[in-house]
Amino acid sequence: MTAKQLKIKVKGTLRDLLAFKNLAKKRMQRFRKAPATRYSSLHVNDLAARLHPASQNLVIKEVRDETKSSRTFTLAADREAGTGEIAYFQAGQYLSIRETVEGCAITRPYSIASSPADALNGFYEITIRKTDKGFFTGHVWEHWKVGRKVVASAPMGQMFYSPLRDSRRIVAVAGGSGITPFRAMAREICAGGIDASLRLIYGCSDEGDIMFIDEFREMAKAHPDRFSFVLVMSCDEVTLEGCEKGFITGDIIARHSDPGSDSYFLCGPDLMYDFVTRELVSLGVPLRRLRREAYGEIKNPSRFTGYPSGAEGKTYSIVVHGRGKTETITARGDESVLVALERARYAPPSACRSGECQFCRTLLLKGDVWVGPESDGRREADRRNGYIHPCASFPVSDLELELPTAGTREG
Amino acid sequence: MDNRWNREYDAVVVGAGNGGMTASTQLALLGKRVLLLEQHNIIGGFSTSFVRGRFEFEASLHELCDVGSSEDPGGVGELFKELGVEVEWMSVPEAYRLIVPEKNLNVVMPFGVSEYIDAMERYVPGSRPAVTKFMDLADEVMRALQYLAESKGNPDRKVLMGEYGNFMRTTAYSLDQVCDAVGVPKAARDILYAYWCYLGVPTSRLNFTIFAAMINRYLIKGAYIPRYRSTEMALAFERRFRELGGTIECGTRVEKILVEKGSVTGIVTASGERIKTGHVLCNASLPRVYGEMVHPESEVPEMALRSMNARSVAGSGFVVFLGLDASPDELGLKDYSYFIYHDTDTDALYDGLYRLGRPTVQAAVCLNRAVPDCSPPGTTIMSITCLYKPEAWKDVEPKDYFKLKNELAGYFIDDFEAATGCSIRGHIEEIDIAAPPTYARYTGAYQGVIYGYEVDSWDSLMPRMMMMKDDIYIKGLRFASGWGFRCIGYSSALQCGRTEALLTSLDMDQEKGGAAS
Ligand SMILES: Cc1cc2nc3c(=O)[nH]c(=O)nc-3n(C[C@H](O)[C@H](O)[C@H](O)COP(=O)(O)OP(=O)(O)OC[C@H]3O[C@@H](n4cnc5c(N)ncnc54)[C@H](O)[C@@H]3O)c2cc1C
Ligand code: FES
Numbered sequence: 001m002t003a004k005q006l007k008i009k010v011k012g013t014l015r016d017l018l019a020f021k022n023l024a025k026k027r028m029q030r031f032r033k034a035p036a037t038r039y040s041s042l043h044v045n046d047l048a049a050r051l052h053p054a055s056q057n058l059v060i061k062e063v064r065d066e067t068k069s070s071r072t073f074t075l076a077a078d079r080e081a082g083t084g085e086i087a088y089f090q091a092g093q094y095l096s097i098r099e100t101v102e103g104c105a106i107t108r109p110y111s112i113a114s115s116p117a118d119a120l121n122g123f124y125e126i127t128i129r130k131t132d133k134g135f136f137t138g139h140v141w142e143h144w145k146v147g148r149k150v151v152a153s154a155p156m157g158q159m160f161y162s163p164l165r166d167s168r169r170i171v172a173v174a175g176g177s178g179i180t181p182f183r184a185m186a187r188e189i190c191a192g193g194i195d196a197s198l199r200l201i202y203g204c205s206d207e208g209d210i211m212f213i214d215e216f217r218e219m220a221k222a223h224p225d226r227f228s229f230v231l232v233m234s235c236d237e238v239t240l241e242g243c244e245k246g247f248i249t250g251d252i253i254a255r256h257s258d259p260g261s262d263s264y265f266l267c268g269p270d271l272m273y274d275f276v277t278r279e280l281v282s283l284g285v286p287l288r289r290l291r292r293e294a295y296g297e298i299k300n301p302s303r304f305t306g307y308p309s310g311a312e313g314k315t316y317s318i319v320v321h322g323r324g325k326t327e328t329i330t331a332r333g334d335e336s337v338l339v340a341l342e343r344a345r346y347a348p349p350s351a352c353r354s355g356e357c358q359f360c361r362t363l364l365l366k367g368d369v370w371v372g373p374e375s376d377g378r379r380e381a382d383r384r385n386g387y388i389h390p391c392a393s394f395p396v397s398d399l400e401l402e403l404p405t406a407g408t409r410e411g
Numbered sequence: 412m413d414n415r416w417n418r419e420y421d422a423v424v425v426g427a428g429n430g431g432m433t434a435s436t437q438l439a440l441l442g443k444r445v446l447l448l449e450q451h452n453i454i455g456g457f458s459t460s461f462v463r464g465r466f467e468f469e470a471s472l473h474e475l476c477d478v479g480s481s482e483d484p485g486g487v488g489e490l491f492k493e494l495g496v497e498v499e500w501m502s503v504p505e506a507y508r509l510i511v512p513e514k515n516l517n518v519v520m521p522f523g524v525s526e527y528i529d530a531m532e533r534y535v536p537g538s539r540p541a542v543t544k545f546m547d548l549a550d551e552v553m554r555a556l557q558y559l560a561e562s563k564g565n566p567d568r569k570v571l572m573g574e575y576g577n578f579m580r581t582t583a584y585s586l587d588q589v590c591d592a593v594g595v596p597k598a599a600r601d602i603l604y605a606y607w608c609y610l611g612v613p614t615s616r617l618n619f620t621i622f623a624a625m626i627n628r629y630l631i632k633g634a635y636i637p638r639y640r641s642t643e644m645a646l647a648f649e650r651r652f653r654e655l656g657g658t659i660e661c662g663t664r665v666e667k668i669l670v671e672k673g674s675v676t677g678i679v680t681a682s683g684e685r686i687k688t689g690h691v692l693c694n695a696s697l698p699r700v701y702g703e704m705v706h707p708e709s710e711v712p713e714m715a716l717r718s719m720n721a722r723s724v725a726g727s728g729f730v731v732f733l734g735l736d737a738s739p740d741e742l743g744l745k746d747y748s749y750f751i752y753h754d755t756d757t758d759a760l761y762d763g764l765y766r767l768g769r770p771t772v773q774a775a776v777c778l779n780r781a782v783p784d785c786s787p788p789g790t791t792i793m794s795i796t797c798l799y800k801p802e803a804w805k806d807v808e809p810k811d812y813f814k815l816k817n818e819l820a821g822y823f824i825d826d827f828e829a830a831t832g833c834s835i836r837g838h839i840e841e842i843d844i845a846a847p848p849t850y851a852r853y854t855g856a857y858q859g860v861i862y863g864y865e866v867d868s869w870d871s872l873m874p875r876m877m878m879m880k881d882d883i884y885i886k887g888l889r890f891a892s893g894w895g896f897r898c899i900g901y902s903s904a905l906q907c908g909r910t911e912a913l914l915t916s917l918d919m920d921q922e923k924g925g926a927a928s
Contacts, residue, residue, distance in 0.1 A: 006547050008577045010584050010592045019583035023874040028881070030869060034721035036713040038702045044727065044801050044859040048848035050809050088809035120810055158463060163817050164824065165839040287464070288736045288840035349452065349662070358462075361452050377462050381642035382453075385650065404452060405662030 050087060052154045055098070057081035060148045061123065067209045070129040070177065071141075072113065076122055078149055088119050089155030091184040091194065092265070092293075095126065096153040096351035101139045105347035108136045109294070109354075111180040111267070112155060113212075115187035127211060129177040153351050159265060159293045161185065161194050167263040167289060168196040171256075173248060173276055175203040175268025181293065182267070183212050190223045200229035201256055203248045203272065207233065207240060230256050248272065250279035259283040267293035273374075294354035295374040301334060301394045307370050311396045319400040320346065321365070337362075337369060337390035337399070348390065349404060355392030360404070364388045367399035416677060416687040420446040420658075422915060423678050423686060425665045425704075426694030428456020428854065429901055430891030432648035433908035434692045434915075436494045439655035441916050446686065447657060448678075450664035455645030456694065456854050457861060458901075463841040465787050466734035468794065470845070471861065472641045473609075473748060473776050474503045474634035476625060476902040485632035486557075487902045490909055496651045498644050503634040503781045508746040509605045510830040511755055517830075518602055519746060522633045524550075531599055538599040545593050545603070546630070549623035552578050556624055559876065582620045582873045589619040601755040608750065608772055610899060611725045611764075611798050611862055613757040618871030621898055628902075636781055664855075668693075668700065668888065670710035675887030679706070689922070690887045690915050694908070696857035697864075697894040698724070705885065715884035722870055725862035725899055726764055726798030727847035731820040734841030735791040739779045742791055743833040747780035749773075751830045765800045767807075767815065769822050773797050793835070795823045801858035804847050816844040862900075863893035872898055879914075889915060 010016050059081075062074035077083045094111040114125035130137045144150070159181060161170060170189075172182040182200055189198050204210045210231065219227045232244040232252055244252050253259065253276075264280055266273060273295065280290055298304075302312040312334040319328050320341070331340035338360055341348045350360040355375030364386050375392035376383075388401075424435040427449035435447040453459060457471040478500055479485035484492060491498060506520040506527065518534050520527055524546050532539045555578035559566055571579060581589045586607075590600055604614050606626060614622075637643040652659060667679040668691050677687040693700050698719055705711050735742060753771045754760050763771030778785045778792040786792045807815060820842070828835055847859030864870060875882065875896040882896070883889065891908035893899040 006544065006551065006577055008544075008548055008589070008592055009580055010588055013580065016580035016583070020579045020873075023583055023869070024877040024881075027869055027874045027878060030721045031714060031718045034717040034719075036716040037720065038716060039698050039719070039857070041805075042858065043805050044847045045851040045855070045857070047804065047807060047809070047812070048851040048859070051812060051848060052852045088812070090813055116810075162839075162842055164821055164836070165842050286736060286840075288838065356462075359452065379460050379462060379467055379640070379642050381460070381639040381646045384639065384643075385646045405660060 050085070053083070053087055054154070056086060056095075056152045056154065057083040058086070058124070058150045058152055060144060060146055060150060063144065063146055066127050066211050069209055070127055070211055072125050072127040073144060075124045075126065075150060075152070081149060086119055086122065086124060087154050089116055090160035091116055091188040092160035092181045093155040093157040094181070095124065095155060098151045098153070099136070099139070101136055103345060104342045106136060106342050107153075107350045107353065109157075109352055111157075111184070111293075113180040113183045115184050115191060115193065117188065117191055117193055127177070127180050127183075156351060156357060157294060158356075159267065159291050161196060163195070165288065166196070166291070167261055169258070169262045170196050170198045170265060171253070171262045172198060172200045172265045173253065173268070174200065175248065175272040176205070177211070178268035178272075178293065179211050182265070183215070185265075186216070186219055186227050189226050190219050197226045199257055199262070200227070201232060201248060201253060202229055203232040203234060203268065205234045207235065207238070248276055250283050253279065254283055259285050263289045263291070265291045270296055270298070294352045294356045295372065297336065297353045297391065298372045298375065298394070301370060301372070304373060306373070307394075308396050311370070311394070316395040317398045318395065319366075319398075320344070320403055321401070322346070322403040331395050331399070333395060335394070337388070337393045337395060337401070340395070341390060341403070346403060350391050353391040355389045358389060360390045362388055362390050362404050363402040365400040365402060367395065367397045369393035369399070370396050415685060417684045418446075419687040420444050421688065421919065422446075422690040422692060423448065423665075423688045424692045424694065424891070425668070425678065426450070426456065426854075426892070427454035427645075427659070427661075428694045428892060429458055429904035430893070430895060430908035430911070431456070431692070431694030432458075432645065432652070433490065433494065433905050434694070434891035434912040435657055435659075436496065436648055436652045436655065437909045437912035438916065439652055439657040440494060441912075443916065443919070445652075445657045446688075447652065447659045448663045448665050448680065449659070449661045450855060451853055452661050453642070453645070454649050454659065454661060455642060457850070458641035458645045459853075460640035460642045461843075463732070463843055464734060465790065466792055466841050467640060467785070468732040468734070468792060468843065469636070469640045469778060471728065471730075472636055472901060473774060473796070474636060476634060476900065477628040477632050478635040479632035483632070485628055487905060488632075490905060494651065494909070496644075496647045498647050499638040500635040501638050501781045503636065503747050505746060505748070506629060506634075507605055507748045507750055509602060509750045509752070511601065511752050512830050513753055514601070514755055516601060516755070520602065520605070522630055524630045527630050531602060534602060535596060535598040538596055541593055541595045542599055542603070545590070545595055546627070548577055548581065548589070548593065549627040551575060552581070552620055552623040553627045555579075556620075556872070564876070564879065578620070582618075582871075583868055584619050585868050586614040586617045586619045586622045604755075604757060605750045607757050608760075608774055608798065610866055612865045612867065613761040615758055616865070616867045617757075618866050618868040621866050621872050624872075625900070638782055665695070665704065667706040668704045669706055670885055670888075673710070673886055675885060690889075690918065692889050692891045692908070692911055692915060694892045695855065696860065696892075697890055698857040699855065700888075700890075705888075710885065712884045718882070718884075722864040724801065724858060724860045725865045727801055727850055727856075727859040728845065728861045729797045729799050729819065729847070730845045731795040731823050732841070732843045732845070733793040733795070733824075733835065733839055734786065735793060735835065735838040736789070736840045737791065737838045738789050739777055739791050742835065742838065743831070744777040744780070744791065744793070747777055749775040749827070749831065751775065751826060764798050765803050767799070767803050767819065770797050770819065770826065773823055773826060775827055790840070795827060797823065799847060801847060801860060812846075812848070816846055820844045861893075863895070863898065866898045872896070887918070
C-alpha cells in the first residue's frame with residue numbers, strides 16, 4: 001500500500017489537523033497552569049547520598065588493644081566536620097581510610113569489624129594489626145588516639161552474604177587480620193540480621209595474638225545453631241584445646257564443613273588466599289559457592305609467574321600529566337604505580353588497592369605495566385583503550401600517564 | 412579574558428552521557444573549543460559497565476535502535492559514521508519474546524516488517540490487514556520525521572499535507588487511539604505493545620508517533636549492541652573527542668551555571684574553578700539544572716519552572732545482574748530479549764511501577780545471545796530490568812535498602828523462572844542489584860530517573876520540536892539528553908546531543924554575525 005492509499009483518521013480529518021496545529025498552544029497552556037516552584041523532593045538522591053557518601057568524616061571514640069599486635073578503633077560521625085550520620089553497610093564490607101602519612105596522601109582499606117546494627121547505633125569498629133615496619137600502621141600506632149579525626153570512604157566491597165546466591169550455611173575461612181569481616185558477620189548473624197549460620201575456620205600463628213577469641217567463644221555458646229568456630233594454629237607449640245594444627249588445608253576444611261553444599265567466604269593474606277582457593281577448587285567447590293575478599297596490595301610481584309624477571313630491582317621514570325603541568329617521577333619496579341604516585345606527593349584517588357573497585361582508573365599513554373593475575377578488575381573496553389588500575393599495575397618500562405581527578409561522587 | 416575566570420571555552424558540556432558525548436564530539440568536529448566535564452571517573456553516564464568476579468555486566472543498554480548494518484545504516488549508524496566514532500556492533504537476533512503467563516501468551520517476534528506481520532498472523536489469525544496498515548502508517552511517520560529533520564524546522568506545509576497527512580492526523584494521539592482508528596485487534600495489540608516499557612508510559616497516554624518511529628526502526632534496522640558493553644561506545648567517543656582536540660575532565664562536577672541577564676556566562680566546578688563560556692550543553696538532569704545549578708536562582712525564569720511542573724518524570728531503573736555458571740543452552744535461555752508482563756493492560760502494569768511489591772513488568776536480557784563470548788565458556792550473563800517511579804522509594808531507609816533489593820530481585824528471578832521454565836537460582840555465581848539510588852549515585856540523575864519526561868501525546872516529539880525555540884529559557888543553555896526534545900531512550904539522547912550541538916554552532920555563528928554588523 002502506498003502512502004496515498006493509506007488514509008487514517010482518528011477523530012475526523014479536520015479535528016485531527018486542528019489537534020496537530022494546536023499541539024504547541026496546548027502544551028504552552030499546560031505549562032502556564034503549572035506552579036512556578038522548584039522540585040519538592042530529592043529523596044532518591046538523598047537516599048543514595050546516605051548509602052554512598054563521597055567521604056565520611058569520622059572521629060575516634062575509643063581505642064582498645066585487641067591482642068598484642070592489634071588494636072580496635074571505635075569510629076563515630078564527626079558532626080563538627082559535617083558528617084551527620086555514618087553510612088549503613090552490609091557485613092563483610094570495608095572502609096578505605098584516607099590519610100596523609102609523612103606528607104603522602106594514601107588510602108588503606110579496613111574491613112568493618114562491627115555489625116550493621118552497630119552502625120545504626122552510631123559507630124563502626126575497625127581492628128588493625130600492626131605490620132612489621134608498616135608505613136601506615138606504624139603511623140596509626142603513633143597518632144590514632146581518642147579524639148583524632150579520620151576520613152573514610154563509604155562502605156564498599158563485594159564480600160557479603162546474598163540470600164539469592166549463597167547457601168544458608170556459610171563457612172568463613174580466615175587468616176590473620178582477615179578475621180575482621182567475619183566478626184561483623186558473626187555479630188549480625190547472632191543478632192538475627194542475616195538468616196544463615198556461620199562456621200568459622202580461623203588460622204592463627206600465635207596463641208597470644210588471636211583476635212576476638214573471647215567474643216567468639218561467647219557467641220558460640222549463646223547461639224550454637226548459628227555460630228561455631230575452629231582454630232587452626234600454625235605455631236609449633238599449641239596449648240589451646242580443640243584446635244587443628246598446621247595451616248588451613250583442604251582436609252581441615254572438609255572435616256569442618258560440607259564442600260558439597262556450603263558457601264565459602266575467604267579472607268586472609270595473599271599466600272593463604274592462593275593456597276586455600278586451590279584447596280577449595282580441588283574439593284569441588286564451584287566458584288558460585290566461593291566468595292573472596294579483594295586480593296590486597298601485591299607486595300612482591302616477582303613471586304608471580306609471568307612477571308618479567310629482573311624488573312623488580314629496576315627503577316623507571318613516569319611522565320605524569322597533571323592538571324596543567326607535566327612532571328617526571330621515578331618508580332620502583334617492586335611497587336605499584338599507585339605507590340609511586342603517592343610517594344611523589346600526588347594524591348591520586350584509590351580505595352581497595354586490589355584492582356577491584358576501579359577508583360584509581362588511569363589513562364596510560366605510553367609504556368607497559370604488569371598486572372597481578374587476581375587483581376585485573378578492569379572493564380574490557382578500558383583494557384583495550386589503555387586504561388590501567390595503578391594500584392594493581394607495576395611498571396615494566398618507563399611510563400607516561402594522565403593523572404585522574406579524584407572522582408567526586410555525589411548522591 | 413578578565414581575571415574572574417580561570418579558563419575559557421567556546422562551549423562547556425556538562426555531563427558525558429549519551430547526549431553529552433555526541434554534543435561534545437559534534438562541536439569538536441566543527442572546530443569549536445570544547446570542554447567536556449564528567450563528575451564520575453569514567454565517561455558514558457548510563458552507558459557503562461562494571462566487573463564482578465569473572466563477569467562484566469552491561470549497566471543499562473538492552474539494544475540500540477536505528478544503528479543498522481554497516482551496508483544499510485540507520486540514523487544512529489549514520490551518526491556514528493559522520494562523527495567518526497568506531498564501535499564493533501553485534502546484532503541482536505530477534506525482536507523479542509513476550510510472555511504473559513496470566514493470558515497464556517508466549518510469542519517470539521522477529522525483526523523485519525513482513526516477518527513480523529507474518530508472525531503476528533500466525534499468533535493472531537486475521538490480524539494481517541490491520542497490522543500491515545499499522546506498519547505502513549509507522550513507515551510514513553518515520554519518513555515524515557526524516558523530512559522534518561532534513562527541512563531543519565522549516566517544513567513546506569504543502570509537502571507535509573500532501574505526503575505525510577496520516578502522520579499529521581495521528582501525531583496528537585495516543586497509541587491506543589491510533590490502534591482504535593486503524594482497527595488493530597486486541598490480541599494483536601497485546602503483542603504489538605510489548606515495547607511500551609522501553610518508553611515507560613501506558614499506551615492510553617503513550618504518544619503514537621514516538622512508538623511508531625521506534626517499532627519501525629527496530630523492525631527495519633534491527634537492534635545492535637557494542638561488543639564490549641556500552642563502555643566500548645563511551646570510550647570510542649572519548650578517543651574521537653580527544654583526537655579532535657577536545658578537553659575532557661572526569662571526576663569534575665559542575666556546581667553552578669552562571670547566568671547574567673538571561674545569558675550563560677560560564678560555569679563553576681565543585682573545586683571552585685571558574686570557566687568562561689557562552690554556551691553550556693547539559694547532559695545533567697533538567698530538574699537539577701534549573702533547581703540547583705543555574706546561578707543566581709533569580710535567573711531561572713518562571714516558565715522554566717512551570718514547564719517542569721507540568722510534566723511528570725518517567726521511571727528509574729531496577730536491574731538484577733546475574734553471572735550464571737552454566738551456558739545459555741544448558742539453562743534453556745533461547746532468546747536475547749524477554750518481556751514478561753503480568754497483564755496486557757498497560758495501565759495496570761504502569762500502576763505497578765508505583766509499588767515496591769511483587770512486580771508487574773520485567774524486561775530480561777541474555778547477553779550471550781548477542782555477544783556469545785561476553786562471559787567465559789560455560790557461563791551466562793543475564794540481566795532483568797524493571798522501572799519504578801521515584802515515588803515508590805519515598806520511605807525507604809538505608810537500614811531497609813539491602814533487604815528490600817534482595818526481596819524484589821527474588822521476585823524477578825522467580826517470575827522469570829516461572830514464565831520461561833528455565834532454572835536460574837541454582838546457578839548464580841555473581842549477583843548485583845541496581846536500584847534508583849544506584850543510578851542517582853553514579854550519574855547524579857534527578858531521583859535516579861533513567862529516562863526524562865513522560866512522552867504523553869501533549870508533550871511528545873512533535874510538540875517539543877514545534878517549541879524548540881520556546882523551550883530555551885536561558886540564552887546559551889541547551890539540553891543534550893533524554894530530557895531533551897528527542898524524548899527518552901538511548902538513540903534519542905545520542906541524536907538529541909548532536910542536534911543541540913549543531914544548533915549551538917548556529918547560535919555561535921549568529922553571535923559572530925551580530926558582533927560584526
Ligand atoms: C579489603 C581489605 C580489607 C582489609 N582489612 C584489614 C583489617 O580489617 N585489618 C587489618 O589490619 N588490615 C586489613 N587490611 C590490610 C590493610 O589495608 C593494610 O594493607 C595493612 O594494614 C598494612 O598497611 P601498612 O601501610 O602498615 O603496610 P606496609 O606494608 O608498610 O604498606 C604497604 C605499602 O606502602 C607503601 N609505602 C611505603 N612507603 C611509602 C611512602 N612513603 N609513600 C607511599 N607509600 C609507601 C609500600 O610500598 C607498600 O606497598 C585489609 C586489606 C584489604 C584489601
Ligand atoms: S584502588 Fe581499587 S582498583 Fe585501584
